[in-house]
Amino acid sequence: MNHITNLLEIDRLQTVFWNGKEDVVAVQDISFNLKAGETIGIVGESGCGKSVTSLSIMRLLGNNGRIKQGEIRFNGQNIADNSEKELRTLRGKEISMIFQEPMSSLNPVLTIGHQLVEMIQCHTSLTRREAKAYAIEMLHKVGLPHGKNLMNTYPHTLSGGMRQRIMIAMALSCKPKLLIADEPTTALDVTIQAQILELMKVLQQESKAAIMLITHDLGVVAEMADRVVVMYAGQIVESADVFTLFREPKHPYTQGLMASIPSIHGANERLQAIPGTVPSITKMPEGCRFHTRCALATNRCRQEQPELKSVAGEHQVRCWVVEEQTIPLSNIVNSRQQEASVL
Amino acid sequence: MALSPYELDEGSMSAVIPAESVKPETEDAFLKQLFTRFIRHKLAVAGLVITVLLILVALLAPWIAPNDPKEVTGVFSAPPSAEHWLGTDQVGRDVLSRLIYATQISLIVGFVTVALYVTVGTLIGIVSAYFGGWLDMLIMRITDMFMAFPFLMVILVVISILGSNMTTIILVLALFSWPSVARLVRGSVLSIKQLDYINAGVALGLSTPRILFRHIFPNAVGPIIVNATFGIASAIMSEAGLSFLGMGVQPPTASWGNMLTDAQSLTVLTDQPWLWVPPGAMILLTVLAINFVGDGLRDALDTRQ
Numbered sequence: 001m002n003h004i005t006n007l008l009e010i011d012r013l014q015t016v017f018w019n020g021k022e023d024v025v026a027v028q029d030i031s032f033n034l035k036a037g038e039t040i041g042i043v044g045e046s047g048c049g050k051s052v053t054s055l056s057i058m059r060l061l062g063n064n065g066r067i068k069q070g071e072i073r074f075n076g077q078n079i080a081d082n083s084e085k086e087l088r089t090l091r092g093k094e095i096s097m098i099f100q101e102p103m104s105s106l107n108p109v110l111t112i113g114h115q116l117v118e119m120i121q122c123h124t125s126l127t128r129r130e131a132k133a134y135a136i137e138m139l140h141k142v143g144l145p146h147g148k149n150l151m152n153t154y155p156h157t158l159s160g161g162m163r164q165r166i167m168i169a170m171a172l173s174c175k176p177k178l179l180i181a182d183e184p185t186t187a188l189d190v191t192i193q194a195q196i197l198e199l200m201k202v203l204q205q206e207s208k209a210a211i212m213l214i215t216h217d218l219g220v221v222a223e224m225a226d227r228v229v230v231m232y233a234g235q236i237v238e239s240a241d242v243f244t245l246f247r248e249p250k251h252p253y254t255q256g257l258m259a260s261i262p263s264i265h266g267a268n269e270r271l272q273a274i275p276g277t278v279p280s281i282t283k284m285p286e287g288c289r290f291h292t293r294c295a296l297a298t299n300r301c302r303q304e305q306p307e308l309k310s311v312a313g314e315h316q317v318r319c320w321v322v323e324e325q326t327i328p329l330s331n332i333v334n335s336r337q338q339e340a341s342v343l
Numbered sequence: 344m345a346l347s348p349y350e351l352d353e354g355s356m357s358a359v360i361p362a363e364s365v366k367p368e369t370e371d372a373f374l375k376q377l378f379t380r381f382i383r384h385k386l387a388v389a390g391l392v393i394t395v396l397l398i399l400v401a402l403l404a405p406w407i408a409p410n411d412p413k414e415v416t417g418v419f420s421a422p423p424s425a426e427h428w429l430g431t432d433q434v435g436r437d438v439l440s441r442l443i444y445a446t447q448i449s450l451i452v453g454f455v456t457v458a459l460y461v462t463v464g465t466l467i468g469i470v471s472a473y474f475g476g477w478l479d480m481l482i483m484r485i486t487d488m489f490m491a492f493p494f495l496m497v498i499l500v501v502i503s504i505l506g507s508n509m510t511t512i513i514l515v516l517a518l519f520s521w522p523s524v525a526r527l528v529r530g531s532v533l534s535i536k537q538l539d540y541i542n543a544g545v546a547l548g549l550s551t552p553r554i555l556f557r558h559i560f561p562n563a564v565g566p567i568i569v570n571a572t573f574g575i576a577s578a579i580m581s582e583a584g585l586s587f588l589g590m591g592v593q594p595p596t597a598s599w600g601n602m603l604t605d606a607q608s609l610t611v612l613t614d615q616p617w618l619w620v621p622p623g624a625m626i627l628l629t630v631l632a633i634n635f636v637g638d639g640l641r642d643a644l645d646t647r648q
Contacts, residue, residue, distance in 0.1 A: 058546050063475050084551075092548025099546075105539040109561040118557070119547050170547060 006073075007177055007210050008034040008057070013070035013080075015056045023068065024281055026052045027234040029308070030070070036177065039204065039211040041225030041242070043218060043257070047278050049234040050214045054180045056080075057212075058097055059087055074178070093123040096171035100183040102163035106155035112139075112166055113151030116173065123174040138169040142199060161192035165199065172203055179204075180212045185220060197223055218261055222246060227314075230254050233278055233289040236308055240315040250317040252294045288320065296321045380643035387639020393632035401446040410437035412444040413595040423617050430617040433605060441597035442621050448598040449629060452513055452582040453575040460517040461571045464524025469555055469563075471525065472532035483529070486522035494519050498581075502590045512591055516578050527570055531563040565644035572637030576630045583626050599626050 013030040016023035027049035034040050042050045056067055057074075059082075072080045079090065099105040107115060116135035120126060126134060132151070139147030142165040155163060164184065171179060181200065185193040197220065204211055213224055221228055221242065228245045230238040230253065238251040249255045259272035276293040279285055288306050291297040300320050308318040317323075381387060400407065409428075410416045415435040416427075423430045429438035471482040498515050505511045535541065536559060544554050585591035586600025594601055599622040605611050606619035 060542055060545055088548050088550065090548070091546055097543070097546040099539050099543055101539050105543040107540045107544070107558050107562070110558070118549070118553075122548055122550075122553075167543070 005035050006033045007036045007038075007075065008212075009071075009073040010053075010057075011071040011073065013053070013056060013072060014068045015052050015061065015065060016068045017061075018064045018066075019282075025068075025234060025284075026065070026281060027056070027231075028069075029235055030231075031308070032229050032236065032239060034178070034210050034212060036210050037204070037208045038227065039213055039225045041221035041228045042212065042214045042231060043216065043221055043228060044231035045216060045278050047281075048231045050216075050231055051182055052234075053231070054097070054182055054212060054214055057180065058091060058095065059084075092119060092171075092176070093174045094176055095178045095180065096174070096176035097180040097182065098164070098167050098171050098184045101187050102160050102167055103187065105167055106163055108155055111152055111154055112158075116151070116166070116170055119170050120173050135169075135173070138173050139166070141203070142166070142169040142172075143195075144169075160188050161195065164188060164192075164196055168196070168199065168203070172207060172209070175207055176209055178210045178212065180214070182214045183216070184213070186215070186217070193220075200224070218257060230257070233284065234281060235289060235318065236316075237290065237318045238316065239308075244312075244315050250311060250315070250322045251290075251319050252296055252321070253290050256293075288318075290319075377643050381639050384635075384639035384642055386635045387642075390632040390635030390639065393628060394636055397446055397629060397632070398450060400443055401450045404443050404447055408437075408440040408443040410440040412436060412440040412597045420615055420618070422615070429621055430615075432602070432618055433611075436595075438602075438617060438621060441602060442599075442625060445597040445599045445602060445622065446625070448509060448592055448596070449579045449582060449626075452509060452516070453579040453633075456513045456516045456520070456578040457571050457574040459513065460521040461524050461567060461574065463517070464521035465528050465560070465563075465567060467521065468525040468528025469532050469560065472529040473536055473551075473555055473559070479529075482525070486525050489519060489522045492519065498585065499588075499590055502585070507585075507590050507593060509592055509596075512582055512585060516581055520574060520578070524567065524570060524574075527566055528563055531566055532559055535559050535562050569637055569641040569644065572633060572640055576633040576637070579626070579633070580630055599623075 010033070011031050014028040015026050017026055018024075030049075030053055032040065042053065044050050052061075052065075055061055055065075057072055057079075059067075061067075067080050070080065071078045074090065074095065079087070082090075106112070110118075113132065113135060116138065117128065117131045120131040120134055121128065124131070136147035136151065139145075139150055144150055144162065144165055150158075150166075155166075158166070168184075179200075184200070185196050188196060200211065201224065203209075211224070213220070215221060225242050227241050228239065229236055230245070230251065232253050238245070238249070238254045245254065246258070249258050253274070256272070256274040260274065262271055274293055279289065279292065285292050285302075286305075287303045288294070288297070288301040291301040294301065298320065304320070306318050306320045306323065308316050309323055310316050311322060413436065416437050417431040417435050419431065419435050420433050421427060421431040421435075427437050427439065429442065432438055432441065467482055467486075471479045498519070501515050502511055505515075541554060541558060544558050549558070582591055582598065583600035583603070586598045587603050589601070589604060591600050592598035602622040603619055603626075605615075606623075611618050
């Protein structure tokens with residue numbers, strides 16, 4: 001809660017996209033903080049606004065997107081209205097990003113060495129030779145010991161895991177204070193996933209960088225994050241530290257997410273699924289955005305939009321039912337879902 | 344390494360799991376692949392050989408031409424003989440020498456025109472696609488305007504105003520050819536700029552010109568090269584056509600086109616084939632050769648095959 005120790009503060013962020021007729025709201029009322037060295041997990045289904053949130057920080061919103069409201073404070077400075085030029089000094093040096101698809105996030109016609117050296121020279125005053133030596137060292141750091149040979153190869157000759165390692169090397173080469181990882185392991189197979197996550201952890205401890213980890217994989221979150229933000233339909237529905245969230249998820253959506261993880265313990269049951277899909281951003285339901293899929297929805301949920309309210313310390317939930325706390329929520333959800341699966 | 348912002352910590356290194364080892368390919372693997380694909384196209388190789396020969400002929404013209412192309416060295420309209428291998432023209436100049444010097448004109452017109460308009464078209468296309476919005480709109484409407492002009496008529500008008508010489512022809516041809524390159528480049532940049540590695544480049548803090556010319560341009564270069572190759576052939580044809588009509592390169596300077604002008608008279612056409620068959624054959628050969636090279640390049644650069 002200390003103002004000074006927050007590296008990143010996002011305050012009531014609203015990002016909109018112009019569809020030719022009107023502004024379509026992609027995310028709204030997003031607020032969370034991130035301290036130096038901390039890892040925050042941002043979880044949610046496809047299309048819930050996870051990526052838009054991260055792209056808003058980097059301002060990679062394309063020609064149609066813009067931040068309409070709210071502030072993004074990095075090191076206490078609002079960067080939401082920064083010019084392209086000011087942003088360029090932050091991008092790569094202070095805030096770096098790793099993308100989902102390692103297969104397509106390296107330029108296919110340039111060598112690995114070229115891309116690394118370019119990145120390093122862009123943000124430091126190293127000479128070409130020094131930058132090269134440093135690039136080889138970075139490759140070594142991310143577990144690619146044959147850096148010298150790798151420098152002259154093109155991306156298509158490397159595997160997905162190796163490319164993601166190279167992306168990490170590029171992203172961390174200028175010691176950024178914040179690393180945004182947008183589904184960094186989604187496109188990799190499971191064994192490589194574990195390696196990459198481990199690598200990110202080790203390098204984080206070394207560089208003290210804060211990580212904003214965007215994922216739909218709760219396993220990855222449990223492994224990596226200190227705190228978790230759960231997003232649904234462009235809003236934060238629940239945020240808590242990772243232990244609290246996994247032990248006592250409050251929001252029906254979070255509970256649904258938890259229930260949909262296959263378990264290796266217990267009987268061989270049919271997987272739980274949350275019925276329905278995320279509403280389209282042009283046709284948001286009135287009231288709580290989750291009410292169309294929620295087993296507990298009341299009349300109030302259909303009419304009034306709930307606010308993100310603290311239930312205990314830093315544990316915040318956006319739900320009328322939780323706020324009213326009339327019934328022990330988890331029991332009802334479980335029994336209703338069992339009923340549904342019986343039917 | 345003292346220069347490194349990071350100190351290499353052996354302790355933490357052991358915690359990092361190394362990736363599987365690499366068998367690195369050589370740096371020029373791409374070019375090698377391109378070469379093997381190109382070699383497979385026999386006509387393209389033949390075209391390339393002929394094009395190289397033509398370039399040599401143009402460069403070495405002063406040494407290999409038996410006579411001065413502008414000087415009267417024999418009788419009028421003499422048929423081929425030991426002294427004048429391809430005979431003489433209606434003024435008594437050596438046809439072979441004129442043919443050799445005309446190679447210079449054709450190749451200069453072909454290459455310079457294309458270099459000019461490909462550069463301009465590429466720049467305009469990249470800028471238009473990358474920045475988008477009203478700028479893209481404006482630029483594309485201007486290219487539409489240029490493409491809607493009756494090309495040949497405007498060329499004739501411009502040349503009759505500015506006078507006809509090689510420079511004018513090059514400038515006018517370039518002026519009306521850049522829009523097709525601009526549209527081509529715009530199309531490929533529009534698709535390339537959506538790709539992850541361009542976003543990654545922006546996210547890593549690279550400057551806009553660097554992204555445009557070091558990251559996007561190399562990825563769009565394939566179609567540009569192919570287009571340029573066909574452009575050379577078509578510029579050579581246009582020059583020949585204009586010169587044939589008397590609107591191009593003016594005598595006494597020799598060009599294949601103005602050498603053909605003689606064939607406008609029926610007696611030349613029927614009785615003096617040495618005056619028009621060689622320049623006609625040269626135009627045909629050059630254009631075919633360059634088009635085959637273009638075909639070969641297109642197939643070699645097309646990674647879908």
